[in-house]
Amino acid sequence: MERAIRFYKNAKHEWYADIPEWGGAIEDLQMVEGADELLNWIAAAENECTLLMADEPIENAEILDLVYAREENLGGGGDYLLETFRKEFKNHKIWLCHVTEFVFKQLPEKIYFKEINKY
Template sequence: MNRTFRFYKTKEQKWYVDLPEWTKSIVDLEMVEGADTMLDKVSGNKNECFLKMSDEPIKGADRMKLIKDRSNCKLGGGDYLMETYKGKAFNHKLWLCSVTETVFGDLPEVIYIDYPQKSEDKD
């Protein structure tokens, strides 16, 4: 899977992933537990950003490595370590909920992240 996602921050300062195909509660799409602070960083503290994410390597991309599988727990998902940001050491821990499993078809061992310059770069 290789897809560009839009993330946006509400006036309440909550981050969400924009998944038009999602038919369940929007609460499921809120980015929390370190994912929100990662988005603050990569957005440059703006209210929107786009991330190209893949479970297959992307040349020059940063990596989020699965450090704890929580798919058998109530909220599911997994704990990840974002090793680098734009090639520099970052080592930021975050949790991605079970929506990750729906989007990727499973819980990837590694998620590669790249940063498209414009929204037109969306896949």
């Protein structure tokens, strides 16, 4: 499954995913625990970016590997590792909450992503 997701910074410089069909709290869409740092790398000085994300390989994509699926009492979702980013070793840990399961209908073993719609 492939999905383009827009991410944006609010006035407090906090990152959020733009998922219109999400029926839960807006706080659930905030990107924290490493995901915010990754979005800062991708967007550089911009306040938004759009990523093509998939649970199957896509050409020229970065890869997040699932390391640990969290139980609900630990926030749900999964802890992922971004070993390299733009061919540079990072070993960057990221937590993606249960919204990931909402988007992909599961917690993918690997998430492939790349920036799209760069002007």
